[in-house]
Amino acid sequence: MQININTDKTIERHQGLDDHVETVVQAAVSRFRDHITRVEVHLSDENSQKSADGGNRCMLEARVTGYQPIAVTEHSINLHQAISGAADKLKRAVDSALGRLHDKHMHKSPTIADVTDVTDEINEKSS
Template identity: 80%
Template sequence: MQININTDKTIERHQGLDDHVESVVNAAIGRFGEHITRVEVHLSDENSQKSADGGNRCMLEARVTGYQPIAVSDHAATLHMAISGAADKLKRAIDSALGRLHDKQLHRTPTLADETLDEVNE
């Protein structure tokens, strides 16, 4: 699973921030790693001021194999809180999406091709 981190001009990007983002994202969705090809991370400070009014934003977009991209975002007083909040939301969204995809595969109606394949395998 590849993690790409993007920041706006108001966020100073450094190795410590990259490491933090990667560890939080991996902790939240690492168990889905075989289903995810890439996660795009977008960090921004929407009001460009260091205030506690929730101006820090983290948007996460996961590319899940066999499913549409899943995107979530979170606003918080600090960047670290926004990253954690978005990672939790992404974990729930992926769990839900993969559950629906799995249910669809289990409960799909057999087709003529499936029956023909079963006859060949016997």
């Protein structure tokens, strides 16, 4: 799973920030690593817009195999809180999406071939 980190011009990007983001994102979605090809991280400081939820924003977008990209956003006064909050939201969103995919495959309608196989098994047992 690849993690790409992007910042706007107001966020000072450094190795410590990159390491923190990668650690938090990996911890949140590591159990889905076989299904996620890439996570895009977008960090920004929106203080100029005076957001009521806080000026720091973290948007995470996960590319999940067999599913549309899943994006979540978290605003917070503290950048680290925004990252953690977004990672928690992403974990729940991916879990929900993959659960729906699993349920869809498990509860598919039987095909004619499936019915024929079951009928053949019944006939063999009754013979």
